[in-house]
Structure formats: structure tokens, C-alpha cells
Amino acid sequence: MESSGSLENVDSRVPELNINEEERSDEIKKEEELSVEQIFAKKEVPSWKKQLTIRAFVVSFVLSVMFSFIVMKLNLTVGIIPSLNVSAGLLGFFFVKTWTKLLERSGLLKQPFTRQENTVIQTCVVAASGIAFSGGFGSYLFAMSERVVKQSEKTQDGLEYKNPELGWIIGFLFVVSFLGLFSLVPLRKIMIVDFKLTYPSGTATAHLINSFHTPEGAKLAKKQVRELGKFLSFSFLWSFFQWFFTATDDCGFQKFPTFGLKAFEYKFYFDFSATYVGVGMICPHIVNVSVLIGGILSWGIMLPLIETRKGHWYTDLDPDSMQGLKGYTVFIAIALILGDGLYSFAKVLTQTMADLHKKIRNRKAMPLPVSEHSSPVTKTLSYDDQCRTQLFLKDQIPTWLAIGGYIAIASVSTATLPHIFHQLKWYHIIVIYTFAPVLAFCNAFGCGLTDWSLASTYGKLAIFTIGAWAGASHGGVLAGLAACGVMMNIVSTASDLMQDFKTGYMTLASPRSMFVSQGIGTAMGCVISPCVFWIFYKAFPDLGMQSSEYPAPFASIYYNMAKLGVEGFSALPKECLKLCYAFFAAAILINIIRDALGKKRSWFIPLPMAMAIPFFLGSYFAIDMCIGSLILYIWQKRNKAGADAFAPAVASGLICGDGIWALPSSILALAGIKPPICMKFLSRSLNSKVDGYLGS
Numbered sequence: 001m002e003s004s005g006s007l008e009n010v011d012s013r014v015p016e017l018n019i020n021e022e023e024r025s026d027e028i029k030k031e032e033e034l035s036v037e038q039i040f041a042k043k044e045v046p047s048w049k050k051q052l053t054i055r056a057f058v059v060s061f062v063l064s065v066m067f068s069f070i071v072m073k074l075n076l077t078v079g080i081i082p083s084l085n086v087s088a089g090l091l092g093f094f095f096v097k098t099w100t101k102l103l104e105r106s107g108l109l110k111q112p113f114t115r116q117e118n119t120v121i122q123t124c125v126v127a128a129s130g131i132a133f134s135g136g137f138g139s140y141l142f143a144m145s146e147r148v149v150k151q152s153e154k155t156q157d158g159l160e161y162k163n164p165e166l167g168w169i170i171g172f173l174f175v176v177s178f179l180g181l182f183s184l185v186p187l188r189k190i191m192i193v194d195f196k197l198t199y200p201s202g203t204a205t206a207h208l209i210n211s212f213h214t215p216e217g218a219k220l221a222k223k224q225v226r227e228l229g230k231f232l233s234f235s236f237l238w239s240f241f242q243w244f245f246t247a248t249d250d251c252g253f254q255k256f257p258t259f260g261l262k263a264f265e266y267k268f269y270f271d272f273s274a275t276y277v278g279v280g281m282i283c284p285h286i287v288n289v290s291v292l293i294g295g296i297l298s299w300g301i302m303l304p305l306i307e308t309r310k311g312h313w314y315t316d317l318d319p320d321s322m323q324g325l326k327g328y329t330v331f332i333a334i335a336l337i338l339g340d341g342l343y344s345f346a347k348v349l350t351q352t353m354a355d356l357h358k359k360i361r362n363r364k365a366m367p368l369p370v371s372e373h374s375s376p377v378t379k380t381l382s383y384d385d386q387c388r389t390q391l392f393l394k395d396q397i398p399t400w401l402a403i404g405g406y407i408a409i410a411s412v413s414t415a416t417l418p419h420i421f422h423q424l425k426w427y428h429i430i431v432i433y434t435f436a437p438v439l440a441f442c443n444a445f446g447c448g449l450t451d452w453s454l455a456s457t458y459g460k461l462a463i464f465t466i467g468a469w470a471g472a473s474h475g476g477v478l479a480g481l482a483a484c485g486v487m488m489n490i491v492s493t494a495s496d497l498m499q500d501f502k503t504g505y506m507t508l509a510s511p512r513s514m515f516v517s518q519g520i521g522t523a524m525g526c527v528i529s530p531c532v533f534w535i536f537y538k539a540f541p542d543l544g545m546q547s548s549e550y551p552a553p554f555a556s557i558y559y560n561m562a563k564l565g566v567e568g569f570s571a572l573p574k575e576c577l578k579l580c581y582a583f584f585a586a587a588i589l590i591n592i593i594r595d596a597l598g599k600k601r602s603w604f605i606p607l608p609m610a611m612a613i614p615f616f617l618g619s620y621f622a623i624d625m626c627i628g629s630l631i632l633y634i635w636q637k638r639n640k641a642g643a644d645a646f647a648p649a650v651a652s653g654l655i656c657g658d659g660i661w662a663l664p665s666s667i668l669a670l671a672g673i674k675p676p677i678c679m680k681f682l683s684r685s686l687n688s689k690v691d692g693y694l695g696s
Contacts, residue, residue, distance in 0.1 A: 036210050037387040037508070043114070048395045048510030051116040057520060059095045060121050063088060064128035064524050068532045070659030071129050074275065075138030076536060076543065076550040078613060078621045087228070087652040088129075089205060092121035093212045094225040115213040119509040120517040122205065123500045127493075127521025132529040134492040135173055138552050140459065140484040143559035147544040148552070152322045152559050160423075160475055166534050168420050173526040175413040176486050180493025181519055182409065183437040184444055185402035188501050188511060193389055195359045197448030202499035206506035224649040231650050235274035235657025242272065243665060247678035249547065257681050258623075264681075266299045267618025276621045278654030280628025281647055286603060287610050288622070288629040294611030295619025298329065313574045322560065326546070327573040329615045330560050335580035336612035337557070339587030341457045347595070348446040348454060355449055388505050395510040406437075413486075421482040423475030428466050432486050439487070440494035447495045448502075455495065459488035463558070464565040476566035481558060493522065539666035553616040 067088065074081045096113050103109040135141060142148060142164065149161040184191075191197050211217035246252035253272040257264035280288050306313065306328055316324040410433045414426050439458050447453045467480025497518055504514040542548040544555055563571050572580070587608035594602040614622055628651070635643040682690065 035383055037384045045508050046114060048512040051120055051513040052516055053117055055099055056117050056121050059092055060124035063091055063125045064528055067129035068132045068528050069662050070655055071132035072532045073659050073662045076552045079138060079554045081133055088125040089122045089208050090224055093118055093221055115209050115507045116509040118209050119504055119507045120513055123514055124517045124521035127518045128525035128528060130496055131525025134489050135529050136485050137533040139554040139558045140481045142552055142555040143481050144478055148555045148559050154323055160478060164537055166530055169530040170526060172420050175416050176489045177522050177526055179409050180490040181497055182402045182406040183440045184494045185397050186399045191498055192501055192505050199448045199499050199502035200451040202502035206503045209507050227646050228649040228653040231653030232657040235654045236661050238274055239658050239661035244675050245677045245679035247675045251678040251680050261683050267620055269620050270623050271620045273624050274654040275658040276624030277628040278651040280625030281632045281651035285629050288625040290606035290610035291613055291622040292626050293606045295614035295622045298615040299618055323573050328576055330557060331572055331576050331580055332583050333612040333615040334557055334561050335584040336587045336608050339584040340608040343588045343591045345454055345457050352442055352446040391508050392505050395512040397511055397515055423479040424482045436490045440491050443491045444495045444498045453495045455488050455492035458491045459484040462487040463562050467562050467565040472566045477562045480562040480565055535666045539669035
């Protein structure tokens with residue numbers, strides 16, 4: 001799951017490595033000096049068909065189910081999703097290596113496990129679990145549901161919504177998720193070979209997989225898997241133990257008033273979540289601190305001040321009403337998101353266009369251009385680059401297949417989507433599909449330069465443009481949300497594929513095997529993710545409610561964003577517009593200051609996108625994440641080599657164990673089995689009243 005250097009967007013995935021770009025590039029240079037391909041020179045590279053093995057896809061399916069539960073749980077809780085590339089590559093290596101060792105001992109092994117097959121597994125798993133994010137189960141898709149719509153509206157009559165159903169969700173994902181695979185395939189050589197785009201996440205994943213298949217790397221991988229398994233077991237058992245104390249709402253360790261009952265009232269407490277501690281260990285320190293600063297600013301300062309204006313600014317005391325306190329938190333969060341997103345969009349687009357112009361100019365000036373079918377061997381290419389370029393250009397994906405596939409799927413999608421969303425007209429879809437390849441290229445190119453994917457920003461652009469075009473009287477809110485899903489899936493999948501092509505390029509995996517594994521993984525995700533979401537949806541009747549264990553915060557934010565785009569500022573509570581202007585400008589100003597100071601001096605400037613998250617949810621998960629960040633910081637101070645080697649595995653274990661518990665807890669909820677104990681905390685005065693009542 002590719003990501004930005006900090007946050008792809010507030011509802012996005014964060015990088016899997018806790019190192020900055022300079023450190024990462026230095027490590028890549030050192031690796032290149034060692035000539036990776038000379039180490040693997042004696043190992044035969046299997047054909048693209050042999051890279052696609054049955055065992056690879058069996059392992060991919062199992063891991064895809066596990067990671068889909070993890071991503072879905074994070075989607076429906078805080079919306080911060082760490083990259084699981086390391087976990088996918090590591091567990092894929094472990095499972096297949098164990099499989100092949102057993103077969104080797106029994107004399108039945110026909111094909112050894114290669115780094116190319118490992119790349120296929122990682123690609124397939126990330127593609128499948130990525131649908132749990134781009135499918136909008138915690139954002140635009142669930143934002144259409146009755147639960148979310150009724151929370152955001154004053155009147156409950158004549159509301160337009162579309163409740164989730166397994167059939168139409170799977171159909172929707174199948175007709176929109178594959179377009180991104182075909183949109184940029186003809187440009188793969190230009191992006192990877194000619195322009196030599198870095199794609200830091202794809203490059204880092206490739207180095208990880210390459211290292212696994214060396215003797216030293218295999219030993220380290222075994223130790224990493226052991227640590228991952230140890231903390232996965234601990235996290236799972238800890239979640240199981242906590243379940244016994246959650247008989248009703250507001251019970252259990254998750255409601256522990258760590259800093260006192262008054263702080264708990266304003267959502268400042270440690271909720272003993274292994275998942276958030278693990279996420280904090282993977283996220284860069286600035287992300288965790290930014291989230292905490294956002295929590296202090298919102299629930300510690302701003303909301304108590306707004307409460308003093310009760311009766312003047314607002315009169316609705318319903319905690320779920322958008323005309324009460326919740327309206328201020330949601331719309332100010334939207335202002336921060338839009339301000340940061342607009343700045344990031346302008347910055348990355350400007351950088352993309354400038355760098356694209358430079359690379360095209362340099363390419364024209366090259367005395368020996370690289371042809372489509374040549375095997376370039378020039379003085380400027382290292383031995384590794386020669387091997388990689390030769391194999392990358394060997395197995396071509398026909399251009400006619402890419403263009404024909406895009407047109408065919410777009411035609412089917414244009415005919416199908418208006419039947420799923422009658423508010424979204426065929427001409428809306430044609431306009432989206434006309435501009436989508438250009439936007440997908442801009443996003444993939446920018447991601448190759450900066451590791452910053454703006455898929456959700458392009459989705460928000462579709463919300464406002466299509467929603468306003470459709471109009472309030474013709475279901476503009478739902479049309480905008482549906483258009484967001486169409487655009488976001490295309491742009492996100494195209495960027496994913498280019499990352500995978502870069503990983504495949506550096507592991508000598510065939511572009512054809514990458515394309516096929518991405519396609520199979522996408523197909524898996526189109527079925528697995530809706531089924532996983534359906535389990536959550538049926539198991540937890542309060543899913544999407546702010547007081548729920550799974551509040552799905554971005555569903556409400558996306559709905560109100562679409563409503564704002566269609567109805568204008570009339571959707572805002574009193575005086576909220578002025579606050580939104582201030583926070584929108586502040587987000588842009590903070591980003592300008594960060595860029596002006598540079599990477600080395602901007603480490604103490606918070607990220608506006610990360611600050612926006614606790615406005616809606618509170619600071620409890622920020623405290624968990626900061627504890628994870630503190631653990632990593634102390635570990636790095638005491639043993640930096642050990643922390644760099646094992647911290648991602650430990651964090652992944654904490655996240656995976658708690659995420660896996662979501663499946664048995666959902667089954668228990670569906671079966672009507674409730675925990676036996678309620679552990680609740682009361683003030684001394686209230687406890688005295690309860691004792692007196694029980695005594696009487």
C-alpha cells in the first residue's frame with residue numbers, strides 16, 4: 001500500500017519505513033554499489049508464466065483475507081492505515097518458504113521459491129487489501145448509507161440515501177477497479193526506464209524482497225517472522241482478554257479514564273489498543289505528534305470555548321446533530337483537509353509538470369535513445385540497470401490490449417453504473433473516464449517523484465464537480481459520492497500498478513506477471529473486501545454512529561463534504577464559516593512554512609492533515625500512537641540497528657493480531673454471544689449514589 005512521505009491524505013495509508021527520504025536514498029545507493037544482480041547472477045530467472053504459481057495465489061488469498069480485516073477495522077475506526085507492504089512480503093516469504101522446505105524434504109519440490117514469486121505474492125496481497133481502502137467502505141461508499149445520512153440532517157423526511165448491499169457493492173467494484181490497470185500500461189517504459197522515477201515505496205519493497213532471498217536476508221527474515229508471530233499472538237490474546245469486560249457500551253479497558261474523568265469526557269485517555277500502538281510505531285514521529293496536537297487544539301481548547309457560546313451559536317444539544325457541536329468539529333476538519341489537500345495538489349502538480357518538462361527535454365537530447373525492443377547497454381547504465389532493463393523490456397504488454405481493455409471496461413461501466421446509482425448519469429461517467437487517464441498519469445508521476453499519492457484528493461475533486469453539476473434537486477450528494485468512488489479507484493489503482501512495476505523491475509519480475517497478479521489481486525479484493533465489510537455491517541448494528549466501537553468517521557466527513565459542494569455554505573452551523581476560513585488558511589500557511597524551512601528544519605512543524613483526524617474522534621488514539629512512537633524512539637536510542645530491523649515486524653504483529661480478532665468478535669456478535677462482565681468507571685459522588693440506591 002503506497003503512501004506519502006507522511007500521509008497520503010488524512011484518510012490514507014502511511015509509509016512502512018520510519019526513515020526519511022535522504023536516509024532511504026543513501027541506503028539504496030549502498031545497495032546498488034554491491035550490485036544486487038551479481039549476487040543473483042547464478043540463479044535462473046523463471047519465465048513470466050512460471051512466476052505465477054498456484055501456491056503463490058493460495059498464500060495471497062489467505063493473506064488478503066487477513067489484511068482486509070485489518071484495513072477494514074482501521075477504516076472504520078480512525079481512518080489511518082499503515083502500509084502493509086513489509087508484512088505482506090515478509091509473511092509471503094515465510095509461508096511459501098515453509099511450504100517449499102516441506103516439499104523439498106519429501107522430494108516433491110518441482111519449482112524453487114524465487115524472489116520473482118515473492119514479488120507476485122506481495123503485489124497480489126497489496127492489490128486485494130488495497131480495495132478495502134479505495135472501495136470507500138469507511139468513506140464515500142458508507143457515506144451514502146441511511147445511518148450516516150440521518151446523523152447529518154436536521155429533518156428525517158424525504159432523505160435520499162443508498163444502503164449497502166453485498167450485490168451492488170461487488171458489482172460496482174468490478175466495473176470501476178480494473179480501469180486503472182489499463183490506463184497507464186502503455187507508459188510503463190517511459191515512467192520506469194526512460195524517466196527512471198524513484199517510486200520510493202516500490203524501491204524499498206524491492207530491496208526488502210531481494211534481501212530475503214540472500215542467505216543473510218533469509219536468516220534475518222526468520223527472526224523478523226518470529227517477532228511478528230510473537231507480538232501477533234500477544235495482540236490477539238490481549239484483545240480476547242479485553243472482550244470479556246465489554247458487556248455494554250462504555251465498558252472495558254477501551255473506556256479507561258487514564259487522566260481522570262474530566263479528561264475522559266473530552267476524549268483524552270489511553271484505550272489499551274495494540275493496533276494504534278503498532279500504527280504509532282510505523283508512522284513517522286511527526287504524524288503521531290501532529291495527531292496529538294490536533295486533539296489538544298480541538299477537544300482541549302476549541303470545543304470547550306465553543307461550548308460557552310451555547311444558546312448563541314447553537315441550540316441543538318443532540319451530540320449527533322450537525323447543527324450542534326458536531327457540526328463545528330466535522331466542518332473544521334473538512335476545512336483542514338481541503339486546505340492541506342489543495343496545497344499538496346498544487347505543489348505536487350507543479351513539481352510533476354516541471355520535472356516532466358525537464359525529463360522530456362533531456363530525453364530528446366539523449367544521443368542514444370532506448371527503443372522499445374532494444375537491450376540498452378550504455379556507459380551510463382550500471383550492471384544492475386542493464387539486467388533489469390533488458391528483462392523489463394522482454395515481456396511486453398501489447399498497447400492494443402491496454403487501450404482496448406480500457407475502452408471495453410469503460411463502456412461496460414458507463415452502461416452499468418447508472419443502474420446502480422440513478423443519480424449518476426452516463427454523461428457524468430464519460431467525462432470522468434475522459435479525464436481519468438490524464439489525472440492517473442499526473443498522480444502516478446508525482447508518486448514516482450515524491451512517494452505522495454493524491455488519489456483521495458482527486459476523489460474529492462470529483463465530489464465537488466459532479467455533485468454541483470448534478471444539483472441538489474437531482475441527487476447531487478449521492479452522485480458526487482459515487483463519482484468520487486469512480487475517480488479514486490482509477491487513480492489509486494494506476495499508481496499502485498506503477499509502484500508494482502518498479503518493484504518488479506528491481507526484482508527481475510516480468511511486467512506481465514506483475515500485471516496479471518495485480519489483476520488477480522484486484523479481483524480477489526472486489527469480493528473479499530465487500531464480504532469483510534458485510535460481516536462488520538451485520539455484526540455491529542451501531543456501525544457508523546459516533547458512540548460506536550466502529551464510528552467510521554470519514555463516512556460522515558465525506559457526506560458533509562458532498563453536501564457542502566451541492567448546497568453551499570447553508571449547510572454550516574452559525575459562525576462555523578469564519579472558523580472554516582481560518583483553519584483552511586492555517587493549513588495552507590503551515591504547509592508553506594514547512595516547505596520554506598526545508599526537511600531538516602521542519603521536523604517540529606505539525607501536519608495539517610494529521611491534525612484534522614482528532615477533531616472528529618478525539619485524542620484517545622493519538623495517545624496510543626504517541627506511546628508507540630515513544631517505544632520506537634527509546635528503542636532506536638538504545639539499539640538503532642535492532643529497531644530498524646525488527647520494529648516494522650513488531651508493529652505489524654501488534655496490528656495484525658488485533659485485526660484478526662475482528663473476525664471472531666464479529667462472529668460472536670452475529671451469534672448473539674455477549675461478554676459476561678461490564679467494567680465501568682464512575683466518579684466518587686456518582687458511585688455513592690449508586691451504592692445508596694443498591695443499598696435501599
